[in-house]
Amino acid sequence: MPTYPAEPFRIKVVEPIRQTTREERERLLAEAGYNVFKLAAETIYIDLLTDSGTGAMSDGQWAGIMQGDESYAGAKNFYNLQAAITDIFGFKHWVPTHQGRAAENILCNTLVKAGDMVPNNAHFDTTGANIRAAGGHPIDLVIDEAAIPSSTYPFKGNMDIAKLESFIQSTDRERIPFGMITLTNNTGGGQPASLANIREVSRVYRHYGIPFFIDACRYAENAYFIKLRETGQGDRPVIDIAREVFSLADGCTMSAKKDALVNIGGFLCMNDGTLFEAVKQELILREGFPTYGGLAGRDLEAIARGLYEGLDADYLAYRLAQTAYLGEGLLAAGVPIVQPPGGHAIYVDAGAYLPHIPREEYPGQALTIALYQAGGIRAVELGSVAFAYTDQETGEIQYPPLELVRLAIPRRVYTRSHMDFVISTFSEITRQKDALKGIRIVKEPKLLRHFTADFEIIA
Numbered sequence: 001m002p003t004y005p006a007e008p009f010r011i012k013v014v015e016p017i018r019q020t021t022r023e024e025r026e027r028l029l030a031e032a033g034y035n036v037f038k039l040a041a042e043t044i045y046i047d048l049l050t051d052s053g054t055g056a057m058s059d060g061q062w063a064g065i066m067q068g069d070e071s072y073a074g075a076k077n078f079y080n081l082q083a084a085i086t087d088i089f090g091f092k093h094w095v096p097t098h099q100g101r102a103a104e105n106i107l108c109n110t111l112v113k114a115g116d117m118v119p120n121n122a123h124f125d126t127t128g129a130n131i132r133a134a135g136g137h138p139i140d141l142v143i144d145e146a147a148i149p150s151s152t153y154p155f156k157g158n159m160d161i162a163k164l165e166s167f168i169q170s171t172d173r174e175r176i177p178f179g180m181i182t183l184t185n186n187t188g189g190g191q192p193a194s195l196a197n198i199r200e201v202s203r204v205y206r207h208y209g210i211p212f213f214i215d216a217c218r219y220a221e222n223a224y225f226i227k228l229r230e231t232g233q234g235d236r237p238v239i240d241i242a243r244e245v246f247s248l249a250d251g252c253t254m255s256a257k258k259d260a261l262v263n264i265g266g267f268l269c270m271n272d273g274t275l276f277e278a279v280k281q282e283l284i285l286r287e288g289f290p291t292y293g294g295l296a297g298r299d300l301e302a303i304a305r306g307l308y309e310g311l312d313a314d315y316l317a318y319r320l321a322q323t324a325y326l327g328e329g330l331l332a333a334g335v336p337i338v339q340p341p342g343g344h345a346i347y348v349d350a351g352a353y354l355p356h357i358p359r360e361e362y363p364g365q366a367l368t369i370a371l372y373q374a375g376g377i378r379a380v381e382l383g384s385v386a387f388a389y390t391d392q393e394t395g396e397i398q399y400p401p402l403e404l405v406r407l408a409i410p411r412r413v414y415t416r417s418h419m420d421f422v423i424s425t426f427s428e429i430t431r432q433k434d435a436l437k438g439i440r441i442v443k444e445p446k447l448l449r450h451f452t453a454d455f456e457i458i459a
């Protein structure tokens, strides 16, 4: 077992959670069409659906909430957040947004034209969707190791530099409005990119005159992975690493619901003054005046304080160790996971865990259902339910490479005993896993079916 540092906080407010009986859970699941998105959160014991906006704020952040200046324009909290962003991110211009996808939406509406292409290590689903909505194509160029669950390569979020160069050389420069890298790579299991790789990515984009935007959601976790794993980086303060990373780019999109430790918020940064003028126009249309961008003054204050708390080395050591602890515990219990454990989540390889369930019968959904039945635990399927689609030309179903179930860990919310409970629930499932049945979809919408589809267990 890896070391698990004692939580670097003590608990001042508690939120009761209640375990239901297995009987209750069987009934609730049937009522929800065996879709855990449709369960009332109060009926869940441990909720690992997402780490987005689900974290606990500190007493300092709550004190900041009471100092919210709710003036329409020029609230003092805007200036506080501006000072934090200038200090850590260092970009010349920025605007607040209500969450990360709003920053992506404004960036894409301003820069992406029909037929454009945007390279990335791997686009998050909202980023890809915003590029497509503007008529563009998201291009994923992550290294090959990212697709091998058992590979313990320390920087599986790295961009493949050779693929990036050949993509740019074979594409009309006019078709690439900007390039990205996502830190950490959420889609690929919360895996980090190395500082050496980010420097190379920056060098290539700059060589070809392509503006470089970082999807910065988990930049602090990425910076701590660099400190832990990259030669020569171990003695640097985390904030220093973060500052260097952003100095290599021309801007960033940020969901503050991740490493800024708040429940809502985001921002968009850039150096280009002309772009900033266009962004402000879009912002006023969609989010609000440039000093609040769809957020209350108190939200801006909580982000300003959360940005520094998210970079604290003791917090990050605990955060990454907690995730690793869950991952190692599952491996020891015979559960295959995407290795090595990422920053914010453990991805279980449900296809390998339940080899008797074919992918047409959704092994990931079967495991998601079993987790709730056995322990009141909510996870999310990221396999064929979420990603399989019918090819319009051939009429064939295209399956994703892996049948994954994600266990995302909310920040500063659950303790080691909660992680132990998740591991022991898995052990219980493992003992009877050969009896788990496949799943059938009863009713599905056209788009993003995993959120609202109804399922049944195949008898």
Ligand SMILES: *Cc1c(COP(=O)(O)O)cnc(C)c1O
Residues within 6 Å of the ligand: 052, 099, 100, 101, 102, 124, 126, 127, 182, 186, 215, 217, 254, 255, 256, 257, 258, 265, 266
């Ligand atoms: C969450 C997330 C986003 C979108 O942010 P929201 O605040 O949910 O809109 C974008 N990119 C990555 C990598 C994310 O994890």
